[in-house]
Amino acid sequence: MLYGNKRWLYIAVPIFFFWFFGQIDKLGISVIQTDASFLEDLGLTGADKNAKIGFITFIFTVSYAFSNLFWGYIIDRFGARKTAVIGLIIWSAMMIVGGLATSYEIFLVSRVVLGFGEGMMIPICGKFISNWFNHRELGRAQSSWLAGNYFGPACGAIILTLVIATFNWEAAFFFLAGFNLLIVIPMFIFLTRDTPEEHPRMDQKEIAFIREIDVNEKGRKKQNFTQDYRYWIVWFGMLMSSFLFFGISIWLPTYLVEAKSFSREAMTGITSLSWLFALGFVLVCGYLADKTKRPSLLATILFSMTAIFLTAAILAPHPVIAGICMGLAMGTQGGVFHLSNLFIVKYSTPETAGRAAGLMGFTNILGGFSSYIMGWLRDLSGGDFGPSIVMLIVAAGLGFAAYLFTLKKEAVEVRTYKINSNRLII
Template sequence: MVSTQKRWLYIAMPIFFFWFFGQIDKLGISIVQTDPGFLNDLGLTGSSANAKIGFLTFIFMVAYAVSNVFWGFVIDKLGARKTALLGVTVWTATMVMAGMANSYEMFMWSRIILGIGEGMMIPVSGKFIASWFNRNEIGRAQASWITGNYLGPAIGAVFLTLIISTLTWHASFFFLALCNLLINIPMFLFLTRNKPEDHPGVSKEELAHIRKTESFDKSVTKQNFAQDFRFWIVWFGMVMASFLFFGISIWLPTYLVQAKNFDIESMTGITSLSWMFALGFVLICGFLSDKTKRPSLLATILFILCATFLTVASTTSIPIIAGLCLGLAMGTMGGVFHLSNLFIVKYSTKETAGRAAGLMGFTNIFGGFASYVMGWMRDLSGGDFGPSIILMILVAGLGFIAYLFTLKKEAEEVNLLNKELERQGLTDYSA
């Protein structure tokens, strides 16, 4: 049995750590920006400080989103393995650059280059998953590495807070560079290959399992993903989800400390728990999407839940409930991100998966925009988070409305699939 499960070691594990450390590199700024030493060293004080803080994430996301499209084409030509090694090397160097920064401008450039380096994360992961896993286990495969996406910041929040409090904010970036150098790069170098056929450790039995449903898939002619209107609805949904997820995650620690007067330990605990909420929604959605074959319905429900949690957070007078509801709202969007990655595989082929993922990854630019807008709105309202939360409620409503247009066709596809299973004498598509 173990000899037919190597793909989980060779691919799922490297991608888990890829996202584990990559997300700390990306989102650790939410913890760092609560440190007074960091703010003073980079001149982030005064009436426009919040907008300047938000701009750091915005400019990162611009570089990240634009490079997503570029990397998508590169991966389809160069392969996922070499692209991953190149990207990790770039972002490791930017961690060193950030740790050495002595001005706002130098730190900003480190975030721009980091965004370019990390832009290949979604396309690389989508390419690996599309090439290495059976179509019936895509949900589990996606959940296995997206776990790193949320577990990384959950654990990273604790470690970064500890490092900053005992050393300096500079040391936190040097620590992350070392982790990438000693863990991520060796894993991609020694464990991965672009295709299972190229890996000497993959048995014939496992390769047959990976490819066993291709005859069924080939019986259905796939149109170009760009011609399927549902891909663009999912793309719009990702725009809304990115706005919500990054708007909350980047500002949550600051909100807890400055708006609700939490101490550093309590802030770290709720921030870490919020990422665990996201992980929980990812795992639940991975399971339910495989069982129900209704990812669009699940995404519709998640947007309603997000709007509900945000509404409670904006109206309650109890700080702990407000903090937890914001964390739950962020968690629901983690579920939407996971479902969106499943749609990439559903609406594309192995040849176009990199480009489809690159276009989907472009939506991250709106996450950075949310960070800047929230900072700007805080400056205008004297530090109040209320207007920003109201804006996010409206955004969640738009995501809900968009997904409503996908439900009818999805239901029709599930009915057709069930009829095909009955004709073949099967009761479970994953059997």
């Protein structure tokens, strides 16, 4: 049954769970920060409490973003497999420290080191995808791990709510550390290798398929990814996407509870649904990217949809409609994130994929600013989310405008691809 498809077991499955649990680690704080005991124990009270809550994500994403640059170089030098295990050990330890924290300051230190440990996630997956999959299945390969990126938090919102209700907020961190130590690390050790040629259970026919040359790239010298202007447009688009995604995802549970008066149970349902929206956009975009060869056009459409959904959330007369619109806006950015990681592989080589992904991962730094600025604006406006959402709409407009500059060249490439494919058939 697995003959000719072992790459999906050895690589797609481990990196799915890598992101499934990794994103619960990263974004579970959005649920935990709605717990009154957590806020009281760490001193998150007073007139500036929203800015302090936002600073938790800000300090994490700054560390996460800068570490992407470091990890990208390490991965290209020493391989994705060893790097993944080292990073997993670091972040598992920091989840335990976070659960043991007795002050806001200690908790912040744990988030800084956690951000450093998790910073290797994007470049590791970019490296694995580049080394292990055929050029015609990159969209589906990216979808396999990005599915974990969104399915994880969808389940995580429910899991963390139950753990906190049954035990306490500290237990949530211990559970997350256990998942990594008992499930994810063994998967990387026993299933993965850096390249298919190194794996003892891979057959030559499947390796030959993986190494099949793209007819459009044959005979063409591939330039360094930093020399392709479209990489930098995608990089800017990822800045905007990070700003939008972290701003919405980190504050969505608080928005539902405090601005729309949802119960904790209803908040959990809408939050989980929002992550499933993101998963849906990832899967659809993975299919359409492979089918149409127009990822830039898809990203342009997604940014426009984000602006529309955010505007609808402001104007919606009913809290449930507003909550769903916010969830759909977050979901569209899941699609943008997927396409951006597809571009990493497209514009780089297997030798430079780690660095290309690391530089792209650096864009997460703006997500931290988004979380902090939204908290600061809430404090200034007496808890109102309106100014923050308007700010997010502007970011969506900038992302839309940036991708417009990629459409003409992409259309030319698609026509060339079809002509070359028809010649091969003839």
